[in-house]
Amino acid sequence: MTKPMAKAISRRDRLRADFDRSFAEPVRSHDTEHVELLVIRAGGRPYAISLSQTSGLHPDRPVTPLPGPQPALLGLAGFAGQVVPVYDLAALLGHPVGERPRWLVLAAGTPALGLAFHDLDGHVRVANADIVREADDSGATGSVRGMVELPGGVRPIIDVPATRATVHALTGHDRSNDEEAAR
Amino acid sequence: MADRDPLRYFRIEAAELVDQISAGVLDLDQQPGTEVVARLLRYAHTLKGAARVVKQPEIAERAHAFEEVLVPHRDDDAPLPADEMRELLRLNDEIAGRVAALNQSQDPEAIVRGSPAPQPQVPPPTPPEPAALPAHEPEPAAPPEKPGPSERPSGSAAASDGGTPPERAPTADLDELLDAIGEATSRIAPLREGSRTLAGIHRRVETLGDRLRTGRVAVSDTVARSSVQRLAADLGALGRRLIDAVDQVERELDEVRGRAEGLRLVPAGTIFTALRRAVRDAADAEGKRVRFHTTGADVRMGPQLLNQVSGAFLHVVRNAVVHGIEPAEQRVAAGKPAEGSVTVQVKRRGRWAEFRCTDDGRGFDLAALRRTAQDRGLLSPGAAPDPRTLIDLVLRGGISTSPSVTDVAGRGIGMDVARDVADQLGGTVSIDNRPGQGATVQLVVPLTLLSMNGLLVETGEHTVTMPLDAVRRCVRLTPEETAAAMDTGRLAHEGRVVPFLPLCRALRQDAELTGTGVAIVLTADRETAAIGVDRLAGTTTLVARPLPDLAPAAPVIGSVSIDLDGNPRLVLDPHGLIAEARQVGPKSAGAAADTDQRQLPILVVDDSLTTRMLERSILESAGYEVDLAASGEEGLERARAREYGLILTDIDMPGIDGFTFVAETRADPRLAHVPAILVSSRASAEDRRRGNEVGASAYVVKGEFNQEELLAHIRRLILR
Numbered sequence: 020m021t022k023p024m025a026k027a028i029s030r031r032d033r034l035r036a037d038f039d040r041s042f043a044e045p046v047r048s049h050d051t052e053h054v055e056l057l058v059i060r061a062g063g064r065p066y067a068i069s070l071s072q073t074s075g076l077h078p079d080r081p082v083t084p085l086p087g088p089q090p091a092l093l094g095l096a097g098f099a100g101q102v103v104p105v106y107d108l109a110a111l112l113g114h115p116v117g118e119r120p121r122w123l124v125l126a127a128g129t130p131a132l133g134l135a136f137h138d139l140d141g142h143v144r145v146a147n148a149d150i151v152r153e154a155d156d157s158g159a160t161g162s163v164r165g166m167v168e169l170p171g172g173v174r175p176i177i178d179v180p181a182t183r184a185t186v187h188a189l190t191g192h193d194r195s196n197d198e199e200a201a202r
Numbered sequence: 203m204a205d206r207d208p209l210r211y212f213r214i215e216a217a218e219l220v221d222q223i224s225a226g227v228l229d230l231d232q233q234p235g236t237e238v239v240a241r242l243l244r245y246a247h248t249l250k251g252a253a254r255v256v257k258q259p260e261i262a263e264r265a266h267a268f269e270e271v272l273v274p275h276r277d278d279d280a281p282l283p284a285d286e287m288r289e290l291l292r293l294n295d296e297i298a299g300r301v302a303a304l305n306q307s308q309d310p311e312a313i314v315r316g317s318p319a320p321q322p323q324v325p326p327p328t329p330p331e332p333a334a335l336p337a338h339e340p341e342p343a344a345p346p347e348k349p350g351p352s353e354r355p356s357g358s359a360a361a362s363d364g365g366t367p368p369e370r371a372p373t374a375d376l377d378e379l380l381d382a383i384g385e386a387t388s389r390i391a392p393l394r395e396g397s398r399t400l401a402g403i404h405r406r407v408e409t410l411g412d413r414l415r416t417g418r419v420a421v422s423d424t425v426a427r428s429s430v431q432r433l434a435a436d437l438g439a440l441g442r443r444l445i446d447a448v449d450q451v452e453r454e455l456d457e458v459r460g461r462a463e464g465l466r467l468v469p470a471g472t473i474f475t476a477l478r479r480a481v482r483d484a485a486d487a488e489g490k491r492v493r494f495h496t497t498g499a500d501v502r503m504g505p506q507l508l509n510q511v512s513g514a515f516l517h518v519v520r521n522a523v524v525h526g527i528e529p530a531e532q533r534v535a536a537g538k539p540a541e542g543s544v545t546v547q548v549k550r551r552g553r554w555a556e557f558r559c560t561d562d563g564r565g566f567d568l569a570a571l572r573r574t575a576q577d578r579g580l581l582s583p584g585a586a587p588d589p590r591t592l593i594d595l596v597l598r599g600g601i602s603t604s605p606s607v608t609d610v611a612g613r614g615i616g617m618d619v620a621r622d623v624a625d626q627l628g629g630t631v632s633i634d635n636r637p638g639q640g641a642t643v644q645l646v647v648p649l650t651l652l653s654m655n656g657l658l659v660e661t662g663e664h665t666v667t668m669p670l671d672a673v674r675r676c677v678r679l680t681p682e683e684t685a686a687a688m689d690t691g692r693l694a695h696e697g698r699v700v701p702f703l704p705l706c707r708a709l710r711q712d713a714e715l716t717g718t719g720v721a722i723v724l725t726a727d728r729e730t731a732a733i734g735v736d737r738l739a740g741t742t743t744l745v746a747r748p749l750p751d752l753a754p755a756a757p758v759i760g761s762v763s764i765d766l767d768g769n770p771r772l773v774l775d776p777h778g779l780i781a782e783a784r785q786v787g788p789k790s791a792g793a794a795a796d797t798d799q800r801q802l803p804i805l806v807v808d809d810s811l812t813t814r815m816l817e818r819s820i821l822e823s824a825g826y827e828v829d830l831a832a833s834g835e836e837g838l839e840r841a842r843a844r845e846y847g848l849i850l851t852d853i854d855m856p857g858i859d860g861f862t863f864v865a866e867t868r869a870d871p872r873l874a875h876v877p878a879i880l881v882s883s884r885a886s887a888e889d890r891r892r893g894n895e896v897g898a899s900a901y902v903v904k905g906e907f908n909q910e911e912l913l914a915h916i917r918r919l920i921l922r
Binding site: 081083084085086087088089091092094095096097099100101102103104106110111112113114115116130131132186187190191192 | 664708709710747749750751752753754755756758759762764767768769770771772875913914915916917918
């Protein structure tokens with residue numbers, strides 16, 4: 020093989036790898052002025068979730084129902100050999116429990132936790148400035164932290180760590196081992 | 203690099219031989235005979251030859267010396283003299299140590315001390331070669347069997363971490379795995395045959411299409427019609443064959459996966475050699491004769507867990523010999539056989555593994571325990587504690603920390619290690635003391651990974667697994683029998699009546715069992731119950747793992763496995779099922795299910811009539827049943843008299859206030875699980891904090907009283 024040819028091939032391979040990687044890499048904010056949000060509906064109501072607080076979005080994942088004391092616990096789903104409990108976001112938010120949700124996001128952090136919701140309206144990137152935060156976050160309870168104005172109206176933003184803390188509290192999970200919940 | 207390693211195969215072979223020699227020496231000690239001698243000579247000779255080939259003269263010399271000791275006893279059934287026995291054990295340890303050293307020097311990452319746990323108090327009578335315990339040698343030849351990260355205990359397993367667990371897939375398991383793979387492969391043949399048939403059908407369709415295009419069909423429409431009919435029939439038959447074949451392939455692959463996963467687990471018997479050696483050494487040092495028995499060698503579990511338990515049990519068996527078994531003359535005087543007995547039993551109980559060490563010695567010295575406890579101020583001088591209290595002190599480590607090593611304290615150290623291991627693994631340790639008769643130490647630990655045979659059962663739309671070892675038999679039920687069992691909650695089985703629990707009800711499914719069904723008769727803890735399912739779907743080999751964190755489940759669920767599609771499949775817990783079947787009972791069967799499906803009522807506690815009525819109307823219009831109480835005291839009384847799904851309480855009330863009321867309910871085990879919401883006109887952060895502190899699940903301010911917010915809290919908290 021001639022030298023220029025080899026060079027061209029290696030360049031082609033590099034470009035191809037870069038191209039592939041750009042798709043393989045998780046979407047994340049590349050700057051601090053913007054936030055990536057999933058625009059969703061849970062229990063028929065509009066919400067948004069920060070993409071950076073999740074580690075995966077999955078449609079139509081089979082969930083094995085698990086009988087037990089937690090009505091919000093839909094069941095267990097398998098992810099690459101790992102068994103993950105899946106909670107219904109609508110139930111955690113206090114909405115009446117309706118049909119089974121179709122989508123689920125994996126919450127960042129440990130232990131593994133899936134949060135299921137009904138509809139995915141889209142994925143948006145908004146300026147930090149467009150997010151309305153509560154004046155004082157310290158007294159905040161529940162899963163919602165702040166709002167965002169989007170076409171079609173204002174949406175509450177579901178904070179994944181706060182939602183995780185709710186689940187930990189519901190299940191009596193020992194928080195001392197867990198940084199997120201110890202906030 | 204491994205290819206150029208001249209010791210590569212020797213390491214594997216030598217490790218195997220050392221294991222066999224170690225076990226053989228102990229056999230010889232307990233059951234002398236020419237057969238054992240011949241076996242040992244064979245192993246030692248093989249090892250000597252192999253060691254010479256790879257230029258390991260130290261190992262070869264010791265194997266030779268080992269042979270020299272044995273040769274005179276080749277035709278001799280009598281036990282070996284004690285000094286010769288000791289020499290064999292010494293050589294065995296040296297060989298094992300050198301073979302272990304070979305393995306360690308080869309792979310820097312595999313440098314581990316074979317010693318499974320700190321062994322402070324009993325100095326081994328043989329040279330200090332802790333790495334020589336044969337069952338704990340590093341095994342470089344088996345990297346694929348290393349436990350996966352998922353099964354490593356996540357907590358601080360430091361005490362015994364670093365000891366490479368006994369792991370070597372016995373050949374029989376590999377054979378079974380290969381058989382299962384062969385079986386799965388053979389199921390591919392019908393698929394291949396089917397694809398040929400499909401190709402034939404394709405050709406015929408094309409021919410027919412051609413004839414249609416060229417108009418030659420006009421010759422006779424009936425020819426075309428019958429041709430299409432034949433094609434349809436062939437396609438139908440092919441479809442059925444393919445479905446059958448795919449089903450079978452799937453089942454076989456499931457079996458393959460289960461067996462392959464099972465290879466990650468090791469049989470409990472792998473720790474027996476080390477335990478037997480510990481008993482032997484301790485008996486030798488004490489001048490006692492002790493017979494060692496084991497049961498449950500086939501129970502399989504994660505190597506890490508087994509390793510930790512092994513570390514603790516080395517102390518437990520040693521203690522049984524040193525402190526439990528009496529000298530021969532005392533035993534004879536007490537009417538016992540001169541030879542003591544120590545038995546280690548391993549059993550699987552649902553998702554737990556039970557390790558028991560039973561000796562027939564003198565039991566714990568309660569008088570000495572009492573004295574030590576009183577000296578250390580653990581008991582008041584005049585107190586007359588019952589034996590159980592004293593034994594509990596040993597387990598809590600209160601006595602063992604004694605600086606003076608007495609018999610009691612010595613025994614306590616072993617108990618400490620056992621208790622530490624139990625704590626680390628989330629298990630329990632208990633002692634059954636029979637003064638003068640012996641003692642049993644029992645360690646029960648939860649299994650992380652467990653290989654089992656399961657019966658796949660279907661109920662409603664779900665397939666779940668029943669551990670096969672609890673199943674006594676399966677009985678087909680006619681629709682009439684099903685209906686009768688559902689109505690009465692009982693089933694006549696082999697001349698007696700056993701409780702009957704439909705699985706759909708145990709799993710809180712909406713569907714009910716109707717028509718023909720199958721009753722699975724289970725036995726666990728000597729209790730029997732029948733579980734009703736729609737149908738059986740075959741058996742399977744599976745590896746069960748514990749339920750993940752954040753997934754509280756009903757007691758009827760024991761663990762979870764992963765099916766062929768990667769989805770979780772529930773594994774039932776026979777103990778939980780039997781308990782539920784007995785609890786539900788005949789009459790209340792329907793009622794209990796109703797309570798589960800219906801909402802539990804809500805209790806409203808408020809001294810203001812207006813608030814009570816307002817809250818009642820909100821809740822009742824949302825479909826809840828409501829009871830009222832006008833004070834905290836009345837609230838407590840009502841809460842204890844009836845099961846509620848939720849309690850709403852005011853803070854400012856005459857008598858006990860809302861904070862106290864919530865705190866009292868949290869402290870009452872019968873009420874602690876019922877969520878409580880504080881509803882108050884107080885809005886300060888301090889009050890919210892107090893509410894949180896006493897254990898309220900939510901805090902709603904009356905001033906900003908918002909029906910939706912209240913109902914949202916309730917829906918989140920209450921059982922549907």
